[in-house]
Amino acid sequence: MGRYIARRLIQVPLVLVVVSLMTFLITRATPGDPVQIMLGMQTSKEAAEAMRKEFNLDRSLPEQYVLWLGKVVSGDLGRSIRLNDPVTTLLAERLPVSLQLAAAGMAFALLVSIPLGVAAALRRNSWIDYLCTGYTVAGFAIPNFGLALILIYVFSIRLDWLPITGIGTAEQLSGGVWTYVKPFIIPAIALGMLQTAILTRLLRSSMIDVLSQDYMRTARAKGLMPATVVVVHALKNAMIPFVTMAAIQFGYMIGIQVTIEYIFAVPGMGSAVLNAVVNRDFPVIQGFTLVIAAFFLFANILADLLYALLDPRIRY
Amino acid sequence: MSKLSRSSSGQSVTRRGFTAGMIGSGLILGTGRAPALAQGRRDLRVGVWGGEFGNLSPVIRFDIQGGLVLYNIFDNLVEIDFAKRSIEPMLALEWANPDPLTWRIKLREGVKWQKGFGEFTADDVVYTWNFHLESKSFQVGTALFPIDTVKADGKHVVEVKTKQPFGAFPGVTMGYGGTMISARAHKEMGNQAYSATPVGNGAFQIESKRGAEIVLAKNPDYWKPGLPKMDRIVYRAIPDSTTRLQALLKNELDFVTHPDPKEVAAVRRNANFVVNSTPGWAWDYQQFNLKKPDMPYHNKLVRQAISYAIDREAIVKEIYYGEAIATDNQIPAGYMAFRAPMLRYPKNGDLKKAKELMAQAGVRGYEVEVITSDKDWLRKELELVAAMVSQIGITYKIKNMDMGGYNNLWLNQRFDQVLEDITLVAPDPDATSWWFLHSRGTASGYNNPLMDTLLDGARSERDAAKREGMYHKIVDMTLDECPLIYHCNTNNIQVLNKNLKGYNPTPQEYLEKLDTIEWG
Numbered sequence: 082m083g084r085y086i087a088r089r090l091i092q093v094p095l096v097l098v099v100v101s102l103m104t105f106l107i108t109r110a111t112p113g114d115p116v117q118i119m120l121g122m123q124t125s126k127e128a129a130e131a132m133r134k135e136f137n138l139d140r141s142l143p144e145q146y147v148l149w150l151g152k153v154v155s156g157d158l159g160r161s162i163r164l165n166d167p168v169t170t171l172l173a174e175r176l177p178v179s180l181q182l183a184a185a186g187m188a189f190a191l192l193v194s195i196p197l198g199v200a201a202a203l204r205r206n207s208w209i210d211y212l213c214t215g216y217t218v219a220g221f222a223i224p225n226f227g228l229a230l231i232l233i234y235v236f237s238i239r240l241d242w243l244p245i246t247g248i249g250t251a252e253q254l255s256g257g258v259w260t261y262v263k264p265f266i267i268p269a270i271a272l273g274m275l276q277t278a279i280l281t282r283l284l285r286s287s288m289i290d291v292l293s294q295d296y297m298r299t300a301r302a303k304g305l306m307p308a309t310v311v312v313v314h315a316l317k318n319a320m321i322p323f324v325t326m327a328a329i330q331f332g333y334m335i336g337i338q339v340t341i342e343y344i345f346a347v348p349g350m351g352s353a354v355l356n357a358v359v360n361r362d363f364p365v366i367q368g369f370t371l372v373i374a375a376f377f378l379f380a381n382i383l384a385d386l387l388y389a390l391l392d393p394r395i396r397y
Numbered sequence: 398m399s400k401l402s403r404s405s406s407g408q409s410v411t412r413r414g415f416t417a418g419m420i421g422s423g424l425i426l427g428t429g430r431a432p433a434l435a436q437g438r439r440d441l442r443v444g445v446w447g448g449e450f451g452n453l454s455p456v457i458r459f460d461i462q463g464g465l466v467l468y469n470i471f472d473n474l475v476e477i478d479f480a481k482r483s484i485e486p487m488l489a490l491e492w493a494n495p496d497p498l499t500w501r502i503k504l505r506e507g508v509k510w511q512k513g514f515g516e517f518t519a520d521d522v523v524y525t526w527n528f529h530l531e532s533k534s535f536q537v538g539t540a541l542f543p544i545d546t547v548k549a550d551g552k553h554v555v556e557v558k559t560k561q562p563f564g565a566f567p568g569v570t571m572g573y574g575g576t577m578i579s580a581r582a583h584k585e586m587g588n589q590a591y592s593a594t595p596v597g598n599g600a601f602q603i604e605s606k607r608g609a610e611i612v613l614a615k616n617p618d619y620w621k622p623g624l625p626k627m628d629r630i631v632y633r634a635i636p637d638s639t640t641r642l643q644a645l646l647k648n649e650l651d652f653v654t655h656p657d658p659k660e661v662a663a664v665r666r667n668a669n670f671v672v673n674s675t676p677g678w679a680w681d682y683q684q685f686n687l688k689k690p691d692m693p694y695h696n697k698l699v700r701q702a703i704s705y706a707i708d709r710e711a712i713v714k715e716i717y718y719g720e721a722i723a724t725d726n727q728i729p730a731g732y733m734a735f736r737a738p739m740l741r742y743p744k745n746g747d748l749k750k751a752k753e754l755m756a757q758a759g760v761r762g763y764e765v766e767v768i769t770s771d772k773d774w775l776r777k778e779l780e781l782v783a784a785m786v787s788q789i790g791i792t793y794k795i796k797n798m799d800m801g802g803y804n805n806l807w808l809n810q811r812f813d814q815v816l817e818d819i820t821l822v823a824p825d826p827d828a829t830s831w832w833f834l835h836s837r838g839t840a841s842g843y844n845n846p847l848m849d850t851l852l853d854g855a856r857s858e859r860d861a862a863k864r865e866g867m868y869h870k871i872v873d874m875t876l877d878e879c880p881l882i883y884h885c886n887t888n889n890i891q892v893l894n895k896n897l898k899g900y901n902p903t904p905q906e907y908l909e910k911l912d913t914i915e916w917g
Contacts, residue, residue: 111801112801114805115801118800118801118804128532128537165452174607174608178608237643237647238643244649246633246635246644249607250610343636346633348449356449359799360800361801
């Protein structure tokens with residue numbers, strides 16, 4: 082196990098270098114000059130040249146990449162061309178917001194998918210199972226921004242129960258628990274819907290598989306309580322692929338928040354990357370992509386470790 | 398630059414149409430709750446567009462949402478009286494032009510920098526303008542280009558020597574280029590820290606700045622007695638216009654900028670809110686790349702035909718839902734030399750005349766690629782305009798690009814034709830004409846020595862009446878040559894809680910001073 086972890090951890094920087102190189106090349110190949118965007122048409126050549134020099138954009142592409150990578154190794158992700166702030170400062174602002182939103186989305190996904198997946202498996206071909214199937218199909222089919230608008234219409238506008246905006250504001254952070262939680266509810270549901278569908282389907286099929294195993298019949302024959310049979314013997318084993326998938330999906334949710342952030346005015350990483358792309362703010366694109374990729378990689382490693390932890394048959 | 402693109406960050410991902418369909422105008426009318434109790438409130442929550450606030454220092458280029466905040470932290474040397482169309486004293490009490498190349502500016506005494514950084518003096522003006530010139534900042538090309546030297550003459554007088562006579566000095570250099578920084582604070586904090594949390598001399602000072610939210614607090618040492626009325630302003634950048642408006646209707650905000658014009662008619666019918674829609678200093682326009690002599694539009698008769706084929710009134714109604722004013726020229730209301738449109742081209746177009754001009758030009762029809770940025774309304778406008786010009790045999794191949802890609806093609810003149818919008822910030826016809834029509838300024842490659850002479854002459858002329866006449870000639874020539882075809886001036890719109898009093902809307906998109914606003 083130790084060697085496996087070490088091997089995976091050694092791979093992380095290599096993968097990140099590949100990701101950063103690809104991001105670097107794609108950003109540089111995309112039409113658009115951040116200096117022109119920042120300074121506009123009516124600036125002088127000298128001003129544009131000074132700015133290019135300031136951000137090393139006057140150097141050759143290999144030089145630019147090596148200089149950037151050298152700084153990254155020492156923890157410096159550069160400075161935003163548009164915002165004039167260090168990328169690490171922006172990350173310190175944005176990452177916690179994105180983590181909170183992803184956590185809220187995942188909490189919603191878990192709260193719904195576990196009972197629904199279990200109930201559908203236990204009552205196959207019943208109305209609960211059909212409900213589960215319908216729900217998961219809807220979860221796969223409805224785009225998160227479409228669902229967000231429906232939720233805003235119902236819960237914010239018509240019922241007036243929940244706010245539309247508010248995540249990351251001073252008012253939210255200085256208020257009580259409910260003030261803190263309520264702006265997250267609609268965005269979390271909209272963000273977590275797809276994951277709910279994925280996890281519900283996975284848990285249902287996993288539970289059905291486990292319920293048909295011989296050891297389940299043995300457990301029932303031993304006279305164990307039905308609840309004990311389901312929770313201790315079936316659910317515990319069925320959760321193995323579920324937990325690993327949840328870990329992967331959590332990493333994935335960090336990277337797919339952009340539409341939700343846009344609609345709900347959430348100051349997270351997705352909207353920062355979007356703005357950076359529009360303004361060709363290379364240091365922000367590169368820095369944020371690197372961190373999002375790192376999250377995804379560590380989520381995958383965590384999933385593998387959890388898999389081994391939960392299933393004693395698996396040895397690395 | 399003397400213009401700001403009306404899309405800066407994040408707006409490009411637009412589901413406005415979809416959102417508007419989902420949360421339609423009927424809801425806006427039907428669900429706006431009674432505004433929050435106003436009595437005793439001394440805070441204001443403002444929703445502005447954009448994804449985040451960038452730089453707030455006036456010596457580094459800022460975008461519109463940054464400008465909305467910045468101009469409440471800083472006062473200018475002069476301000477515009479939009480009703481009188483005049484430049485009025487603010488931090489500069491008076492100014493004189495004793496000879497063509499000298500401007501002497503007398504500063505107001507007793508103005509203090511926020512947070513204990515001392516008195517505002519001539520040294521701050523000298524420091525600021527020299528910083529611009531030495532750092533070759535964005536304003537050198539637009540507002541500060543005439544300055545040769547600047548020096549303090551005592552504590553409250555500044556003397557500027559210009560390289561050339563510049564008639565628009567009070568409006569352009571002291572107006573658009575007249576936002577000063579504190580020399581002491583800037584030196585102590587450094588340029589980067591100052592741009593994040595600047596020390597100003599305006600009605601409000603920065604309390605906090607985090608991501609998409611900025612909190613301003615009342616400047617206790619503000620020089621205008623009794624102002625500001627509010628103790629605190631919370632600015633929140635909300636990129637989606639429908640979300641922004643809905644947040645206002647749900648009392649999560651008190652004041653929003655840039656609502657979708659499509660939703661304005663419905664919100665006007667909601668008695669709990671007030672809509673300010675002011676004819677703005679912004680254009681929608683078409684521009685031709687005139688460095689391509691083989692293109693049929695290189696013949697000015699073809700460009701005139703296109704201008705005649707445009708039904709500008711239809712653009713105003715269909716794209717801006719009436720929240721714009723059709724125009725055919727570059728000088729909007731409130732500017733020197735303004736004449737009420739339409740000056741040459743009928744607001745509903747003249748298809749017969751357009752076809753005659755095409756025949757006269759000997760052009761039967763052609764295909765041309767027209768680029769625009771990814772702003773939702775411009776894409777729709779371009780589709781509408783394409784349908785209009787198709788009636789005279791011209792096929793527009795539409796290409797939407799994100800702002801970065803668009804700028805890359807536009808600024809490097811790698812386009813045939815563009816349709817875009819622009820917000821003008823320097824309050825003088827020099828700013829609306831020189832950069833767009835002079836051979837040394839334009840992105841269109843338009844090169845007409847007579848136009849250059851007129852533009853340079855109007856820039857140097859100090860007599861206002863003479864300047865006005867010169868700009869009339871420049872406009873007439875523009876209408877004849879059509880290097881740019883103007884469609885309309887879009888309105889500057891805000892929606893406010895009905896209990897708010899004292900707000901003075903202006904045509905300038907970024908200039909929303911909130912020092913006089915209060916709860917009624």
